[in-house]
Every structure is written in C-alpha cells, then in structure tokens.
Amino acid sequence: MARAFTPKIITANALxxxxxxxxTADDRWSRQISEAELLTDEAHAQLRLLGAEAQTxxxxxxxxxxxxxxxxxxxxxxxxxxxRRTGPSNYFHGKQAEQA
Amino acid sequence: xxxxxxFDAAFVAERNRQFRAQxxxxxxxxxxxxxxxxxxxxxxxxxxxxxxxxxxxxxYGTLNSRQMRQLALLAEKWDKGYGHFTTRxxxxxxxxxxRDVPDMLDxxxxxxxxxxxxxxxxxxxxxxxxxxxxxxxEVTDPRPVAELLRQWSTDHPEFQFLPRKFKxxxxxxxNDRAVIRAHDIGIQVVERDGQIGYxxxxxxxxxxxxxxxxxxxxxxxxxxxxxxxxAVVSVWNLLGRRDNKYKARIKITVHEHxxxxxxxxxxxxxxxxxxxxxxxxLDLFEDIKSAFAAPAFSQKPTALFDTAYQTDPIFRAWAxxxxxxxxxxxxxxxxxxxxxxxxxPGDATAEQMRVMADLAERFGHDELRISHEQxxxxxxxxxxxxxxIHATLKKHGLATANIGLISDIIACPGMDYCALATARSIPVxxxxxxxxDELKLEHExxxxxxxxxxxxxACGHHHVGHIGILGLDRAGVENYQITLGGDGSxxxxxxxxxxxxxxxxxxxxxxxxxxxxxxxxxxxxxxxxLAAYRRLGMAPFKAALYDEAQAYAAE
Numbered sequence: 001m002a003r004a005f006t007p008k009i010i011t012a013n014a015l016x017x018x019x020x021x022x023x024t025a026d027d028r029w030s031r032q033i034s035e036a037e038l039l040t041d042e043a044h045a046q047l048r049l050l051g052a053e054a055q056t057x058x059x060x061x062x063x064x065x066x067x068x069x070x071x072x073x074x075x076x077x078x079x080x081x082x083x084r085r086t087g088p089s090n091y092f093h094g095k096q097a098e099q100a
Numbered sequence: 101x102x103x104x105x106x107f108d109a110a111f112v113a114e115r116n117r118q119f120r121a122q123x124x125x126x127x128x129x130x131x132x133x134x135x136x137x138x139x140x141x142x143x144x145x146x147x148x149x150x151x152x153x154x155x156x157x158x159x160y161g162t163l164n165s166r167q168m169r170q171l172a173l174l175a176e177k178w179d180k181g182y183g184h185f186t187t188r189x190x191x192x193x194x195x196x197x198x199r200d201v202p203d204m205l206d207x208x209x210x211x212x213x214x215x216x217x218x219x220x221x222x223x224x225x226x227x228x229x230x231x232x233x234x235x236x237x238e239v240t241d242p243r244p245v246a247e248l249l250r251q252w253s254t255d256h257p258e259f260q261f262l263p264r265k266f267k268x269x270x271x272x273x274x275n276d277r278a279v280i281r282a283h284d285i286g287i288q289v290v291e292r293d294g295q296i297g298y299x300x301x302x303x304x305x306x307x308x309x310x311x312x313x314x315x316x317x318x319x320x321x322x323x324x325x326x327x328x329x330x331a332v333v334s335v336w337n338l339l340g341r342r343d344n345k346y347k348a349r350i351k352i353t354v355h356e357h358x359x360x361x362x363x364x365x366x367x368x369x370x371x372x373x374x375x376x377x378x379x380x381x382l383d384l385f386e387d388i389k390s391a392f393a394a395p396a397f398s399q400k401p402t403a404l405f406d407t408a409y410q411t412d413p414i415f416r417a418w419a420x421x422x423x424x425x426x427x428x429x430x431x432x433x434x435x436x437x438x439x440x441x442x443x444x445p446g447d448a449t450a451e452q453m454r455v456m457a458d459l460a461e462r463f464g465h466d467e468l469r470i471s472h473e474q475x476x477x478x479x480x481x482x483x484x485x486x487x488x489i490h491a492t493l494k495k496h497g498l499a500t501a502n503i504g505l506i507s508d509i510i511a512c513p514g515m516d517y518c519a520l521a522t523a524r525s526i527p528v529x530x531x532x533x534x535x536x537d538e539l540k541l542e543h544e545x546x547x548x549x550x551x552x553x554x555x556x557x558a559c560g561h562h563h564v565g566h567i568g569i570l571g572l573d574r575a576g577v578e579n580y581q582i583t584l585g586g587d588g589s590x591x592x593x594x595x596x597x598x599x600x601x602x603x604x605x606x607x608x609x610x611x612x613x614x615x616x617x618x619x620x621x622x623x624x625x626x627x628x629x630l631a632a633y634r635r636l637g638m639a640p641f642k643a644a645l646y647d648e649a650q651a652y653a654a655e
Contacts, residue, residue, distance in 0.1 A: 016127070017197050018151035057129045060147055078576055080515060083524075084149055088516035090444045090526045093180055093195070094150045 012059035034073030120202035144215025160228035161189035172453035223253035230471035242272035263340030264348035303354030306558035395465035405483035446474030507533035514554025521554035523571025564588035617644035
C-alpha cells in the first residue's frame with residue numbers, strides 16, 4: 001500500500017545569497033518558514049513543486065520537505081529542517097541572527 | 101616556497117576570467133543550474149545548507165604570511181570574519197554570496213592561490229606531512245614532489261572526468277603524519293642504496309567502505325614517478341566503476357580486482373606511457389626542488405627558552421604538548437592549536453590568521469602549514485623566540501596546550517553546514533573538549549585522537565580515530581556510533597564498532613565512561629588509550645559503554 005501523504009512545504013536556496021527560502025501560497029519566496037504554504041494534498045504539492053522548480057533564475061535545489069502545522073504557521077518535523085530554518089549551532093549566524 | 105611561473109599565473113587568471121563570465125551567465129539566466137553546477141564545482145564552489153561554500157586549496161598545506169593575510173582578508177570582506185581549515189589542508193568559507201565569488205578568486209590569485217579541483221571528479225589538492233622540511237625523522241622534504249604532482253594533475257586533460265574524486269598524499273617520513281594509507285594514492289619518500297625513490301600505496305580510503313592502502317610498488321625511481329602515477333590513474337580511469345558512485349573509488353577497483361591484477365595492469369600501462377615522458381618533468385623537478393631549499397637556520401643560544409621553560413609553568417605545559425622536534429639544532433616546530441576548549445575545531449578568525457601570519461614573518465622564516473588535524477604549524481622557529489611567540493598566541497586565544505590530547509579533535513562541519521551530513525559533529529567536539537577540560541583530566545589521559553564525522557563519507561576520519569564517532573540519522577533523530585582502535589599512522593588500522601549508537605544527549609556521558617574504563621584498566625600512565633585497547637580488546641570498553649548504561653537505566 002502506498003504510504004499516506006504527510007504535509008509538506010516547498011523549500012530551496014536563493015540563487016544569489018544561498019539563503020534558505022520557502023514558497024508561499026501567493027508565490028513569493030520567503031526567508032520565514034512560518035510564511036510557507038503547507039501542502040496537504042499530494043497532487044497539489046506535485047503541481048506546486050513543478051512550478052517552483054521552473055524558477056531557476058531565483059532559486060536552486062527545490063524540494064518538498066515534511067512539515068506540520070504550528071501556532072504561527074508551518075514548522076519542521078525533522079532536525080535537518082530545524083537547522084535550516086535556524087542556522088548553525090556553533091555560531092549565532094544565519095537566520096537566527098537575521099531574525100533576532 | 102614555490103612561486104607561480106608565468107604559466108601558472110596565466111592559467112589561474114584565465115580560469116578566473118572564465119568563471120566570472122559563467123557566474124554572470126548563470127545570473128542573467130543564460131545558464132541553467134544543471135549547466136552551471138559542474139562549472140562551479142570545478143572551481144570549488146558548493147551550495148551547502150545555509151549558504152554557498154568556497155573551498156580553497158592550500159597545496160601540501162604550505163602558506164606564507166602574505167597568503168595567510170589574504171585568507172584573512174577574504175574572511176573579513178566576503179565572509180563572516182573567519183575561515184574553517186579542513187582535514188585535507190583546505191580552507192572553507194561558509195558564507196560567500198554568488199556574485200562575490202569571482203572577486204574572491206581574483207583576490208586569491210593575487211597571492212598565487214585558487215580553488216580549482218577542490219571539488220568534482222578530479223585529482224584533488226595534493227596533501228603532505230605538515231612537518232615537511234622541518235621534521236627530524238624525515239628522509240627528504242616531500243613538498244617538491246607534491247608540487248610536481250600538483251602541476252601534473254592541474255587541468256590534466258585525461259583526468260578531468262574521473263569515475264570519482266581522487267586524493268593523493270605524500271610523506272617524507274616513516275612516521276606517517278599525512279594519513280597516506282587512507283588515500284587513493286599514498287606516496288612515501290624512501291631511500292634505497294643512497295637513492296631517493298618512492299613507495300607507492302594504492303586503494304586506501306575512508307567513507308562508506310573504509311580500506312587501508314596496499315603497497316603497489318616498493319620503490320619507484322624519481323625519473324619514473326610521474327609516468328608511474330599517471331599509469332595508476334589511467335588504469336583506474338578506464339576500469340573504475342562508473343555505474344555506481346559508491347563503488348567508483350579506486351579502493352573498490354583494487355578490492356574487486358586484487359592488488360596483483362592492478363599491478364599487472366599498471367605495469368602494462370606504464371610500459372606504454374613511459375616513452376612519452378622525455379625528461380622535461382625531471383628538469384622541472386630540479387627547479388621546484390630549489391624553491392623548497394631549507395631556510396638559513398641561525399646558531400643562537402637557547403637560554404631564553406630554557407629560562408622560560410624552568411620558570412613559567414604555563415609556557416612549559418604548552419612547550420611540552422605543542423612543540424615537535426626540529427631537524428636543526430636549537431629549532432622547534434610549533435603547533436598552534438585551533439582547538440581552544442569549546443571552540444569549533446579548525447576555525448580561525450581573520451584576526452587570528454593575521455597574528456599567525458605576523459609570527460611566521462617575524463620568527464618563522466615566513467612559513468606556515470595547515471595540518472590535516474586542523475591546526476596551524478610554524479615549521480621553523482628558533483627556541484629563543486618561543487617565549488615571545490607563546491605570549492602573543494596567548495593574547496589571541498591561540499595558546500591552548502592540547503596537541504594530541506583528547507580535546508585536539510578532528511571534526512567535519514557536519515549538519516551545522518554540510519548538505520550531505522546526517523548529524524552534527526561540531527557541537528559534539530565542543531562538548532567533549534569542554535567536559536574534559538572541566539574534569540582536568542586531559543593531561544592525565546594523554547595521547548588520544550578523537551575523530552568525528554557527521555555522515556558516512558568520513559571527512560572527519562572517524563575510522564582512524566583512536567575513538568571514532570559517526571553521526572547518523574536514525575528514524576529522524578541524531579544517533580552517534582562509536583568505533584575504537586582506529587589509527588591513521590604508519591600502523592594504520594580501522595576502528596571497530598562498539599555496538600548500538602548513542603543519542604545526542606548520551607554521547608558525551610558515553611565517552612566519559614570509555615575514558616573512565618581506560619584509566620581504570622591501563623597498565624601504567626604511559627600506556628596510551630590505543631595501546632590499552634590493543635592489549636585489552638573490546639570487552640572492557642563495551643562493558644563500560646553498555647552494561648553501565650543499562651545499570652543506570654535500571655536504577
């Protein structure tokens with residue numbers, strides 16, 4: 001039996017800065033995971049992914065990442081995505097610094 | 101030190117010009133990412149978790165003060181004020197922006213450096229013993245041959261699309277500080293009947309299938325070296341498994357065909373290739389050798405050193421752990437630890453880089469080295485200058501006296517930066533160092549190499565750590581496997597897994613239990629962890645790791 005679809009977000013890195021970015025419902029690339037569109041329907045997710053992958057002038061390495069709904073928007077379910085939305089743990093660099 | 105000739109300089113300038121145009125075309129949309137990616141990788145530019153990463157080669161780990169200052173400039177101008185020295189004598193910048201990279205490469209070219217072939221399926225930066233030219237136990241300086249190999253392998257037309265990456269390391273000593281047995285080709289300079297030649301090992305490597313290199317040829321004469329190495333790489337280039345990236349490295353080719361079969365094929369290829377080498381390489385080698393002539397060592401009294409050693413306990417502790425024997429009387433090799441307790445292994449700030457550059461210029465015949473153990477070396481220092489050097493290092497957080505001790509940990513960037521990582525390694529290293537510093541046990545424990553990798557690719561050399569730690573993703577959480585008894589020296593061996601791994605918050609207590617078992621079971625304080633493990637085997641360590649954990653859990 002096929003595995004049940006779990007909610008996803010679309011994420012990538014910005015072409016120029018390399019920053020982690022997330023696709024929003026209104027077709028922007030946001031630096032904030034909370035602004036990401038949470039995709040709960042597999043067919044819709046695939047369609048959104050195709051659209052995102054076509055934006056090669058803006059982003060690099062587009063993929064679907066698991067996420068769950070949270071109080072302020074989507075949140076990561078895996079530690080890799082947790083680090084991507086925060087930054088490294090050895091220095092206060094990256095997103096955690098930009099958003100402080 | 102070797103200086104670029106016209107050809108080197110023109111080649112790097114042309115590659116930089118090409119890459120600048122490639123970046124422009126990527127940004128204006130003329131190149132897709134699929135087209136651009138192989139081009140950026142050829143120039144050392146990766147895309148990591150949070151940003152781009154530029155990996156700059158430091159050939160055979162040798163730098164002068166001007167080059168080190170330029171690395172500091174790059175860190176400050178285009179990064180976040182620091183750089184990360186790696187286990188293959190490279191430096192990595194973790195935060196460059198795509199538009200800035202061509203400027204960074206031009207700045208590197210000003211000091212005869214580049215990032216070419218630091219990635220991709222090519223022959224990578226040729227590494228060497230970081231004590232080269234200074235070590236008391238050396239047959240001869242291995243760097244001229246490393247430079248010869250660098251020139252031969254750079255843009256070698258036959259070897260730009262190899263089955264996989266290819267790494268070469270060279271040592272001039274029987275005591276192997278360059279981990280040659282864990283390289284695709286390991287080269288040891290040897291002397292036979294008054295003749296200098298090379299012992300060639302092949303098929304070593306770590307990663308998902310770790311192997312210790314095997315001797316392919318006990319003695320290759322100087323004039324035969326380049327054709328011989330070219331024969332080895334060309335045999336693998338045709339025979340290597342391009343169908344499966346996990347089986348593509350030469351270690352698998354050697355394993356599948358056997359060393360005798362590989363030797364026969366290399367001999368045949370060598371016979372074919374040899375006549376095409378007309379001796380130009382030998383003339384070139386003589387030129388290169390003269391560039392690496394030893395500095396003029398001075399004859400001065402060492403009284404200043406002797407007094408400081410007797411009267412200053414902090415200086416003495418540093419001298420005891422961080423100095424190595426130099427071949428010239430009155431001289432020492434200084435190892436500057438980039439492993440201050442709680443800091444990131446291998447990181448140096450721009451300010452620290454400048455301090456080390458100044459020291460090299462003032463006291464060290466203008467030479468610096470980067471070790472695969474992620475420390476910086478001043479290879480030629482007169483002992484009378486050591487007290488002043490130590491005082492300066494101390495002011496800049498560079499005088500940690502821990503070389504070869506438990507906190508002198510190799511750690512890959514792990515999941516804090518690397519897109520391939522399955523777990524973090526840096527914070528594990530930081531916590532081990534901090535914990536044993538708090539316990540004040542470091543010197544009591546003595547020689548111990550802990551090496552940590554954040555994925556199976558083993559950039560942190562965990563297989564050859566006396567204690568190896570491998571971070572994995574087990575069902576969505578970080579999990580750390582321990583191996584014991586690995587050794588990257590001339591007595592190379594691969595560590596053996598202890599059993600099930602430990603969660604992120606269990607790994608430091610687990611290491612503590614291991615060390616407690618060692619201190620309890622060692623024969624005497626001179627018996628190192630590795631020696632004790634070799635004598636006792638796995639049993640007491642396994643018991644300490646698992647039986648006690650269960651006992652705690654039952655309480």
